[in-house]
Amino acid sequence: MSAKTRESTKPMLASIKEHPGKRADSTARLRQRVLDAALTCFAAAGVEATSVADITRLANVSTGSLYHHFDSKNGIAEALYLQGLDQLNSGVLGRLNRCRSARTGVRSVVLQYAEWVSANREMAGFLYAGDVVMSDAARLERKRMYGRQIRAVFEWFARYVARGEMRHIPADTYVPLISGPIQEYTARWLSGDAQRSPAALKALFADAAWNAVKT
Template identity: 35%
Template sequence: MPRGQDARGRLLEVARRRFAADGTLAPTLEEVRREAEVSVGALYHHFPDKHALAAAVYAELIGEYQTGFVATLRDSDIAERGIRSGVTYHLRWVEQHRGEAALLLGDRLDSDALRQSNREFFAAVGDWWRPHHTYGMLRPMQPGVTAALWLGPAQEFSRYWLSHGETKLARSTVETFADAAWATLRANTIEEKI
């Protein structure tokens, strides 16, 4: 364990690895504490219980995921490319981060950090979305509805895929979900373009 890293960082690093490998129920706080090489006092100073530690890991993971998603959108100046890239990013992230994805696709662990991350994420997605809606390429953005239509099917498939132990996602699978998201979110009528 790197000694230069602070106690909180070491606890998060170990918990993230252990939770991703074994789920949040299996590792005990004591196991995480020992592996992180921190004192009992340091553990409880940063995380009063296992739920607080798991919520912090969850918020950290979702923040990293969202940062990559927003970067992908910002690299996509065309609406269709952005919608497809968002789905591709999601599915490839799940493929590359199996354990972490299983955590994020499980029970949502609410925290102030998660709420802040979500506010920033949806503001950034809205900033990307707005001009594409204004010039008539995308439907109006309704955060909950838009998120469900854009990534909901891919997320549900991700749960299925993770539970079946497959190691690779077929390109055709990614394209199927990207096609569906684009077909659902693009503006289809004159009224939607106004």
């Protein structure tokens, strides 16, 4: 089917490589092309409704090639998911670590969250759609990431809790209290049930977050 677009036996990558090109280079390029194409498809139609053929077509890659670099269609979805989640998490954590008071820290979590999802709508939509069926390995990885995030966030908060500037509640309730509302609102927005972007309402949700955990 896509044989028509292949004009010769020369690899199509030749035209993309600007330098003589190490193999590693073109490999990385192809992997990325596949990931980009997959995100576009997944965000538009969901993982299940996207066929491998859709991805190979958009990425301009053969079936064999795709399977040489990835385990399975779902493996691509998992890789994207973990990559997106990590990006979101580290954005939040990075900003939090530059804060110097309990209030700005708590607010920063919400603000960063709102800004990120508004700026990365395609990835956010993919993450929220939740149609990635996680393998045990990916599930474990996600749990590890979530645990690390919770721990890092909680450690940051700990000193303020100790000083009595923040409430003392079970460790795993901080994140739901702080980011639950903005996440819930974001889900509505992504599914088209809410009009205003999370970024437009970030102040409201940031205030609410601080209000929920301050003493």
